[in-house]
Amino acid sequence: MTPGGTVQEGARPGGTWTPRLPVTRGREEVAPFHADVDVVVVGSGSGGAVVARELAAAGRTVLVLEEGGHYSPAEYGAMTPSNSFRRLARESGMAVAMGVGDTPLIALLAGKCVGGSSVLTGGVCFRIPEEVLRGWSKDLGLTHLAPDALAPSFESVETDIHVETVPEHMRSRATELLVAGADKLGIPMHSMRRNTRGCRGAARCNFGCPHGAKQSVDVSMLPAASESGARILSDALVERIDITGGKARGVRGRFLDPETGDPKIAFHVRAKVVVVACGSLHTPLLLRKSGLAGKHIGRHLTLHPAVRIGALFDERVDGWDGALQSVFSDHFLGDGIWLNGVYTAVNVLAAAFPGIGREHKRLVKKIPNLAFFGAMVHDDGGGEVRRWMSREPLVLYRMIRRDKARLLRGIRILSEIALAAGAREVLVPVFGVPPVTKKEDLAFLDDGQLLANRVECMSFHPLGSARMSVSRDGGVVKPTGETWDVENLFVMDGSVLPTSIGVNSQLPIMAVSRLLARGLADDWESRARRARS
Numbered sequence: 001m002t003p004g005g006t007v008q009e010g011a012r013p014g015g016t017w018t019p020r021l022p023v024t025r026g027r028e029e030v031a032p033f034h035a036d037v038d039v040v041v042v043g044s045g046s047g048g049a050v051v052a053r054e055l056a057a058a059g060r061t062v063l064v065l066e067e068g069g070h071y072s073p074a075e076y077g078a079m080t081p082s083n084s085f086r087r088l089a090r091e092s093g094m095a096v097a098m099g100v101g102d103t104p105l106i107a108l109l110a111g112k113c114v115g116g117s118s119v120l121t122g123g124v125c126f127r128i129p130e131e132v133l134r135g136w137s138k139d140l141g142l143t144h145l146a147p148d149a150l151a152p153s154f155e156s157v158e159t160d161i162h163v164e165t166v167p168e169h170m171r172s173r174a175t176e177l178l179v180a181g182a183d184k185l186g187i188p189m190h191s192m193r194r195n196t197r198g199c200r201g202a203a204r205c206n207f208g209c210p211h212g213a214k215q216s217v218d219v220s221m222l223p224a225a226s227e228s229g230a231r232i233l234s235d236a237l238v239e240r241i242d243i244t245g246g247k248a249r250g251v252r253g254r255f256l257d258p259e260t261g262d263p264k265i266a267f268h269v270r271a272k273v274v275v276v277a278c279g280s281l282h283t284p285l286l287l288r289k290s291g292l293a294g295k296h297i298g299r300h301l302t303l304h305p306a307v308r309i310g311a312l313f314d315e316r317v318d319g320w321d322g323a324l325q326s327v328f329s330d331h332f333l334g335d336g337i338w339l340n341g342v343y344t345a346v347n348v349l350a351a352a353f354p355g356i357g358r359e360h361k362r363l364v365k366k367i368p369n370l371a372f373f374g375a376m377v378h379d380d381g382g383g384e385v386r387r388w389m390s391r392e393p394l395v396l397y398r399m400i401r402r403d404k405a406r407l408l409r410g411i412r413i414l415s416e417i418a419l420a421a422g423a424r425e426v427l428v429p430v431f432g433v434p435p436v437t438k439k440e441d442l443a444f445l446d447d448g449q450l451l452a453n454r455v456e457c458m459s460f461h462p463l464g465s466a467r468m469s470v471s472r473d474g475g476v477v478k479p480t481g482e483t484w485d486v487e488n489l490f491v492m493d494g495s496v497l498p499t500s501i502g503v504n505s506q507l508p509i510m511a512v513s514r515l516l517a518r519g520l521a522d523d524w525e526s527r528a529r530r531a532r533s
Contacts, residue, residue: 021223023070023114026235026255026265033233033255033267037061038528040251040271042238042286045116046506047493047513048277049217049225050157054517056228060524063231063269064222065251067278068112070234073219076119076208081345084207088113088120090281091392097303097383097459103399104407104457106305109206110281114234115218117279117506121460122205122325122342123194123214124504125163127154127511129333132501140498141470144479144515153511153518160224161195161215163507170201172322174371175341177313179327181421187413189327192341195220195506203320203343221510237263237391241274241290241489247530248274248489272531273488273520275481277513280462280495281393284385287466287476292485296476300467301383302500303397303459306376307411308342310353310427311418312435316368319343332413336378336406338502339413343372352456354427354435363427370427373417375410376461378502379403385465395462404452408445411455415442429456461505466495480523481516487530492516 026033039055041048044066056062069087076084085093090112097106111117130147137146144150157163168191171179179189195215202210212219222232238253250270254263276283284298320343329339343349346367353363363370380400388394399407415426415436425435428442431454436442444450469475472484475498481490494509496516501508520527 021070021072021114021218021232022226023232023234025070026233026267027069027258029255029265032265034269035063036270037063038271039063039273039275040065040269041275041277042251043116043277043279043493044114044217044222044232045111045277045279045493046118046217046509047279048116048275049118049221050510050513051275051277051492051517052225052230053221053228054514055521056225056230058521058524060521061229062225063233063271064225065236065238065253065269066114066232066234067237067256068114068234070114073209073212077210077212079208081204081207081348088208095392095395097395097397099453100396100398102404102452103397104305104452104455106303106397107458108281108395108462109458109460110279110462114232115216115222118216119208119218120206121216121504121506123196124325124340125158125161125193125195125507126503128501128508129503132499136498142468142479142498145512150511150515153514154507157507157510157514161220161510162197163193163195166192166194166199166323166326170199170323171326172203172317172319172343174317174319174343175322175326177317177421178311178341178371178373178417181417181419182329184420185417187329187331187417189329192323192326192328194323194325199323201322203322203324204345205324206344236267238286239263239289241276241286243291243486243489247487250274272528273490275490275492277491277493279493280465281385281395283491283493283495284465285387285393287483288387292483294476294485296467296474298385298465300381301385301395301397301465302379302381302463303383304376304461304500304502305379305399305403305407305457305459306374307407307414307429307455307457308372308374309411309414309418309429310349311371311373311421311423312366312425312427313369313371313423317371318368319371320346333378333502335409336403336502337410337413338376338378340374340376342374371418373414375414377403377406377410379500381464381500383462383465399452407452407455407457408450412442412445430454431456463494463497463500463505466491467498468496469498480519488527490516490520
């Protein structure tokens with residue numbers, strides 16, 4: 001046992017330990033399942049895990065239902081990148097937002113496993129910028145989200161998941177060169193903040209840390225929730241929230257078949273309070289399927305559209321030899337652009353290289369000499385989530401002209417940094433454009449006729465599809481997280497954030513969810529009386 005009482009699973013490389021997370025695997029259930037609890041939490045990611053931990057610690061009986069499977073850190077740490085996506089990510093990492101109008105097709109990475117997307121993040125942890133929080137407080141009336149009001153939640157979560165600054169010695173040579181290039185242009189770079197403990201610089205955080213160093217919620221929040229009595233069921237697809245008399249009474253669904261993945265064995269959970277924490281892509285679907293019909297459900301989705309460039313150097317830079325994300329720059333955040341150091345598995349990078357045949361082969365052979373850097377846009381919220389023919393949503397996104405300009409400017413900034421660092425070639429994420437060798441080659445970015453759908457674009461931070469508001473006409477949930485339409489039905493995940501935030505979303509989701517969960521815990525007797533009526 002640890003000092004905190006966590007049962008241990010076994011040693012990790014480096015001498016640390018992985019807490020054992022007791023999970024009932026729905027795929028192994030052979031008979032219908034029934035439960036009666038205080039709180040049922042739908043989703044086990046950054047929002048749901050925090051909610052489960054807070055409410056279980058407050059003495060409530062809590063059951064967490066997760067559609068995805070459960071894999072221990074030892075299991076997912078041993079997976080190849082492609083197998084990791086197949087088992088841990090939605091649509092095997094192939095989900096997209098369809099561009100509407102002058103908008104790129106945007107690849108979406110979201111988790112579908114116990115721990116949710118936190119298992120697949122780079123571990124980056126930043127607080128919501130104060131100017132964003134001041135806007136929420138003053139312009140939107142959400143005073144409980146003002147900087148001073150939210151600060152204690154940030155501080156608590158940062159301690160719980162061990163947010164630390166990446167030391168400079170964890171930077172790869174690729175990152176060092178790009179930092180040097182930025183310095184020549186007067187662009188300050190800073191060390192990243194991540195939720196890690198004992199990081200060894202394997203640069204594959206997006207596929208589950210192979211050393212168990214990343215403190216994703218499956219190794220931090222969920223074990224703590226379990227110690228306080230919370231139960232966790234995996235492979236549990238919630239199909240509908242039970243609503244009668246204007247109140248949430250529980251949920252119904254089916255466990256997924258281990259062979260086909262199809263819904264099979266039924267389950268029914270009665271609860272005094274239902275908390276939906278399915279994430280911004282699936283929370284709106286569950287609300288709609290359960291009969292909620294508010295005009296804001298599924299709308300106002302923000303994505304932080306992102307791009308990356310490759311920089312080919314004469315020297316070997318070994319981008320994989322260091323922390324996946326070790327530096328950032330907020331120098332252009334006032335203009336809606338955030339710069340992130342980034343690297344990922346070489347087979348994933350190689351799949352996106354330009355050219356075919358010999359040209360593609362040339363670049364693949366040069367992977368040890370290739371560095372990568374990324375930029376993302378603080379966007380306007382032009383996305384929409386709709387029900388589709390499968391369990392996955394149809395995600396539509398319309399990029400406004402300002403955000404397209406920001407995206408193209410991000411490509412220019414990254415390319416100029418790479419050239420200033422001495423890159424011989426820059427691989428720009430625009431289909432049909434050959435490698436850039438000098439600043440003048442970037443003139444095509446100024447062409448007003450360049451279509452956004454030629455840009456290779458991705459997103460890791462969907463937010464805002466069930467946004468919070470101070471009035472029924474303005475959003476889906478109240479400032480408490482309770483839905484305007486149904487009593488004792490709460491949403492506590494990234495979908496409640498009312499606007500784009502411009503920074504990585506893991507820590508913000510956890511802090512806001514903690515604030516809402518503590519409010520629910522403090523008001524529990526009122527909720528319990530409502531449930532009995």
